[in-house]
Amino acid sequence: MAKSGPQTYPGASLSHWYQNAYAGDAMETNTIVWHSTEGTSLPTYSGGAIAPNLTAVPNWGKKRLDWYQHFGFDTSARALVNRAGGVETNTLNVCQVEIVGTCDPATHKRWGSTPHLYMPELPDWAIRDLAAFARWAHDEHGVPLSSGVTFKAYPASYGSNGVRMNGGEWMAFSGHCGHQHVPENDHGDPGALPMAAILAAAGKSSNSSGGSSSSGSSSTAQPKVSLAHVVAAARKDPSAPQGHVTYRAEVLVVEHALAAEGLLSSKYVDGSFGTRSISAYARWQRSTAGGGYTGTAADGIPGSASLKRLGARHGFTVTP
Numbered sequence: 050m051a052k053s054g055p056q057t058y059p060g061a062s063l064s065h066w067y068q069n070a071y072a073g074d075a076m077e078t079n080t081i082v083w084h085s086t087e088g089t090s091l092p093t094y095s096g097g098a099i100a101p102n103l104t105a106v107p108n109w110g111k112k113r114l115d116w117y118q119h120f121g122f123d124t125s126a127r128a129l130v131n132r133a134g135g136v137e138t139n140t141l142n143v144c145q146v147e148i149v150g151t152c153d154p155a156t157h158k159r160w161g162s163t164p165h166l167y168m169p170e171l172p173d174w175a176i177r178d179l180a181a182f183a184r185w186a187h188d189e190h191g192v193p194l195s196s197g198v199t200f201k202a203y204p205a206s207y208g209s210n211g212v213r214m215n216g217g218e219w220m221a222f223s224g225h226c227g228h229q230h231v232p233e234n235d236h237g238d239p240g241a242l243p244m245a246a247i248l249a250a251a252g253k254s255s256n257s258s259g260g261s262s263s264s265g266s267s268s269t270a271q272p273k274v275s276l277a278h279v280v281a282a283a284r285k286d287p288s289a290p291q292g293h294v295t296y297r298a299e300v301l302v303v304e305h306a307l308a309a310e311g312l313l314s315s316k317y318v319d320g321s322f323g324t325r326s327i328s329a330y331a332r333w334q335r336s337t338a339g340g341g342y343t344g345t346a347a348d349g350i351p352g353s354a355s356l357k358r359l360g361a362r363h364g365f366t367v368t369p
């Protein structure tokens with residue numbers, strides 16, 4: 050699978066870069082998995098052997114997060130358990146981010162007056178900087194500014210916690226989740242991370258048309274998808290050299306919607322409108338919700354009516 054878009058987060062330090070020691074797999078990230086380190090400083094991660102893609106370290110003097118990047122955004126990292134058999138974890142299109150701090154109320158109490166981030170009570174500046182990262186991952190890589198999972202407080206979030214995804218849910222997921230949601234894993238971090246506040250702040254920092262219209266639960270501005278662009282991608286990408294993408298950002302919006310409908314595996318949500326996306330779109334056209342098209346009318350090349358139906362269900366606007 051191709052890596053596309055910028056691979057390093059602007060401003061992140063590359064002084065603890067581990068991709069030369071551990072090459073990782075190429076992915077097309079559509080999910081952020083959040084962790085908390087349960088410590089107060091940048092971990093050594095056993096020389097990179099158990100490192101995430103990025104670490105956010107609180108800078109108490111400047112009231113901001115200092116970012117360290119260890120692997121490229123679309124390169125698999127190593128902070129998740131992956132059992133034999135079952136589903137892939139580290140390599141399934143996830144970018145992992147460790148926040149230096151604790152989600153454990155017992156640790157929070159023990160650390161007392163030592164400056165530290167406690168996940169359920171993050172200061173505004175930490176939420177602001179986590180939101181800026183979420184925004185960047187959305188704008189540059191199409192990671193949805195959505196979550197849809199509950200971040201349980203530690204220690205109830207440990208082990209079999211009622212919010213951990215099963216293999217099928219994990220395969221279909223895109224957006225923001227935590228270590229506590231990943232199958233084959235026991236850890237309960239990052240506890241009650243204020244995900245809704247982070248995503249709301251990320252939606253508000255949108256550069257589109259001034260201010261967010263906070264209708265309903267999400268304050269994210271509706272993405273626009275051009276029918277002409279998506280059709281061009283559907284005609285070009287399948288026969289183009291591997292990894293070729295046309296109008297990547299708009300194609301990602303459509304692919305995320307197809308995945309949410311259960312018509313496309315999340316591992317093919319990659320911004321390239323290839324043969325898998327075309328057959329998924331054909332299934333959408335044949336479905337009742339998609340318009341119930343038959344024969345050559347359900348050829349997998351998006352049409353205005355079927356794309357608008359998809360947009361109405363998944364929060365995007367179709368333009369000519």
Ligand SMILES: [Zn+2]
Binds near residue numbers: 083084228238
């Ligand atoms: Zn973790």
